[in-house]
Amino acid sequence: MAESAQRRGPVVAERQWLRVLEPAARFTLRGGPDVMAASATAFGVSPSSAACRAVVQGQRAALWLGPDEQLLIAPASEADPLRTALEQALASLPHSLVEVSHRQVALEVRGSYVETILSAYCPLDVDARAFPVGMCTRTVYSKADILLWRTAPGAFRVEVWRSLTDYVVNLMDAVASELGA
Amino acid sequence: MTTRDLALASREGFVSVEHVKRYTTTGMATDQGKTSNLNALGVLAAGAAKTIPEIGLTTFRMPYTPVTFGTLAGHSRGDLFDPVRTTSTHAWAVAHGAVFEDVGMWKRARYFPKPGEDMHAAVLRECRAVRESCGLFDASTLGKIEVVGPDAVEFLNRLYINAWNSLAVGRTRYGILLRDDGYVYDDGVIARVANDRFHVTTTTGGAARVFAMMEDYLQTEWTDLKVWITSTTEQWAVIAVQGPRSRDVLSGLVDGVELAGKSIPHMSVARGRICGIPMLLFRVSFSGEMGYEINVPADYGQSVWEKIWAAGQAHGITAYGTESMHVLRAEKGYIIVGQDTDGTVTPDDVGLSWAIGKNKEDFVGKRSLVRPAMLAKDRRQLVGLLSEPGSTVLEEGAQITDNSRHSPPVRPIGHVTSSYMSPTLGRGIALGLVKGGRGRLGQTLYVPMPGGAIPVKVVAPVFHDPDGARVHG
Numbered sequence: 001m002a003e004s005a006q007r008r009g010p011v012v013a014e015r016q017w018l019r020v021l022e023p024a025a026r027f028t029l030r031g032g033p034d035v036m037a038a039s040a041t042a043f044g045v046s047p048s049s050a051a052c053r054a055v056v057q058g059q060r061a062a063l064w065l066g067p068d069e070q071l072l073i074a075p076a077s078e079a080d081p082l083r084t085a086l087e088q089a090l091a092s093l094p095h096s097l098v099e100v101s102h103r104q105v106a107l108e109v110r111g112s113y114v115e116t117i118l119s120a121y122c123p124l125d126v127d128a129r130a131f132p133v134g135m136c137t138r139t140v141y142s143k144a145d146i147l148l149w150r151t152a153p154g155a156f157r158v159e160v161w162r163s164l165t166d167y168v169v170n171l172m173d174a175v176a177s178e179l180g181a
Numbered sequence: 182m183t184t185r186d187l188a189l190a191s192r193e194g195f196v197s198v199e200h201v202k203r204y205t206t207t208g209m210a211t212d213q214g215k216t217s218n219l220n221a222l223g224v225l226a227a228g229a230a231k232t233i234p235e236i237g238l239t240t241f242r243m244p245y246t247p248v249t250f251g252t253l254a255g256h257s258r259g260d261l262f263d264p265v266r267t268t269s270t271h272a273w274a275v276a277h278g279a280v281f282e283d284v285g286m287w288k289r290a291r292y293f294p295k296p297g298e299d300m301h302a303a304v305l306r307e308c309r310a311v312r313e314s315c316g317l318f319d320a321s322t323l324g325k326i327e328v329v330g331p332d333a334v335e336f337l338n339r340l341y342i343n344a345w346n347s348l349a350v351g352r353t354r355y356g357i358l359l360r361d362d363g364y365v366y367d368d369g370v371i372a373r374v375a376n377d378r379f380h381v382t383t384t385t386g387g388a389a390r391v392f393a394m395m396e397d398y399l400q401t402e403w404t405d406l407k408v409w410i411t412s413t414t415e416q417w418a419v420i421a422v423q424g425p426r427s428r429d430v431l432s433g434l435v436d437g438v439e440l441a442g443k444s445i446p447h448m449s450v451a452r453g454r455i456c457g458i459p460m461l462l463f464r465v466s467f468s469g470e471m472g473y474e475i476n477v478p479a480d481y482g483q484s485v486w487e488k489i490w491a492a493g494q495a496h497g498i499t500a501y502g503t504e505s506m507h508v509l510r511a512e513k514g515y516i517i518v519g520q521d522t523d524g525t526v527t528p529d530d531v532g533l534s535w536a537i538g539k540n541k542e543d544f545v546g547k548r549s550l551v552r553p554a555m556l557a558k559d560r561r562q563l564v565g566l567l568s569e570p571g572s573t574v575l576e577e578g579a580q581i582t583d584n585s586r587h588s589p590p591v592r593p594i595g596h597v598t599s600s601y602m603s604p605t606l607g608r609g610i611a612l613g614l615v616k617g618g619r620g621r622l623g624q625t626l627y628v629p630m631p632g633g634a635i636p637v638k639v640v641a642p643v644f645h646d647p648d649g650a651r652v653h654g
Contacts, residue, residue, distance in 0.1 A: 004457030
């Protein structure tokens with residue numbers, strides 16, 4: 001048997017205000033409140049029932065993206081056991097569990113200019129009073145769909161579909177360079 | 182907007198300068214008339230035999246001073262104007278001299294010229310490799326939607342024209358999606374990967390609108406269904422390995438799927454590993470040759486591609502691009518939605534009525550398909566066209582007539598939708614939509630061009646391997 005194939009994600013040079021986060025395991029979970037409740041034991045995170053809120057437990061997070069939709073994020077190495085555990089826990093309930101680990105890339109955008117960089121091409125109010133730590137939602141950055149999640153007062157996690165990574169990073173770069181960031 | 186429009190407005194009785202502004206749009210746009218208004222007012226004044234002060238001045242809103250286009254464009258220029266989407270094998274394609282084309286926002290390799298080759302020579306070589314040995318093609322941009330839930334099969338039954346109940350787990354079927362007006366909207370291979378889970382593929386350009394259409398029906402019409410859709414377009418890199426040697430190329434790389442024998446027949450799907458990476462392996466063909474489409478998680482796309490490339494060297498593996506893909510599928514008469522269809526084409530028009538699930542109570546577009554105009558005998562139907570002489574390659578979009586007369590009136594009875602120099606047949610081939618086309622096989626029609634009408638013979642739209650034996654290997 002030939003040697004194993006190597007993993008290679010989009011390459012983005014680190015900037016002071018931006019870095020690419022480690023590859024992660026990601027699952028889109030769809031279903032009713034019973035599904036979300038049943039997922040909690042298998043996943044180890046009780047998903048939020050409040051809109052647009054992320055719940056973090058250790059290395060895992062559940063992000064509310066819709067009344068019947070959570071995005072589950074965990075370390076990349078946990079993808080296979082997690083899928084098995086979740087499918088077992090949810091077997092008797094109508095639901096959809098789809099792995100999307102490679103679909104998107106996680107960027108961390110941080111620093112004192114972070115809100116300005118995001119506001120330039122995101123129509124949402126990202127001020128901390130309107131978009132507090134723990135808030136997450138799908139939105140856009142100019143012409144790209146993104147997922148925006150405030151993980152700390154001065155840091156956001158931006159998830160972008162892999163082929164749009166360069167576009168989002170380069171556009172943020174254009175804004176950041178005007179700010180002297 | 183020209184002075185003729187102003188003169189016309191004047192003749193039509195527009196008197197108030199504000200009405201003229203709204204009618205002709207003079208004095209609108211980014212400068213609010215700061216550069217054009219005096220000229221426009223002068224024209225109006227002349228037309229009305231008045232002075233400019235008598236005509237009056239339009240009101241204007243911000244910006245009060247001219248604004249440069251650069252200010253309005255901001256960062257929206259160059260690569261930031263629109264996203265440039267690339268697949269996981271993009272760097273490899275660049276390194277191997279690919280010439281790219283834009284497909285939606287995607288950059289796709291169009292052909293891979295060797296030194297000294299033009300597109301024609303490269304496509305000839307690439308197509309021959311697929312027909313005679315093995316070709317390697319990046320199909321990652323195809324839209325992918327995972328449809329999951331206990332009502333997944335019912336959802337697809339209601340949406341696509343095909344019957345899905347009879348599709349067994351591990352099998353795939355060519356699906357066709359209509360709009361509710363009965364016209365072809367999208368197509369793609371759909372795989373049943375589990376009883377309640379389908380892997381739906383869409384056209385590259387149709388991915389977003391098909392997803393939106395599905396979500397629309399789920400949220401507004403069919404809230405009774407327990408089924409959910411997830412876009413997986415970018416989860417998977419899709420590597421097509423096509424040609425009679427494709428099995429030989431892959432056999433040393435694949436684990437967990439028996440490639441030989443009948444365990445993975447044409448139009449089936451299986452899970453296994455390639456180079457140690459979990460894959461979803463489709464045995465499908467858009468080239469007409471036996472072949473596979475390997476789906477691996479996108480971050481592994483380039484590495485798996487490189488390993489297939491290395492293993493294929495002994496079998497004459499050749500990277501091919503979208504141009505050869507188009508030629509190969511046209512030789513087989515496989516349509517491309519949006520090229521051979523244009524939003525006024527029914528499944529029967531393109532010879533696909535066999536795909537309709539005849540026993541289904543309903544599907545999107547079904548009601549429209551039985552309206553009198555949709556059943557008319559003289560609808561434009563897909564046919565093959567062989568130009569004379571064979572060295573002629575027809576212009577795509579050219580009109581088709583039933584006589585060679587060159588001066589008006591010459592009524593078109595159809596048009597050319599796809600046209601290529603076929604490496605397999607060694608002559609020009611074309612697909613076209615012709616009124617009552619299937620009843621015209623054997624007839625000679627004409628494609629009027631500036632240099633004279635080109636005679637074309639109407640034939641069935643499958644030029645290569647009409648029995649379809651080659652896909653079975």
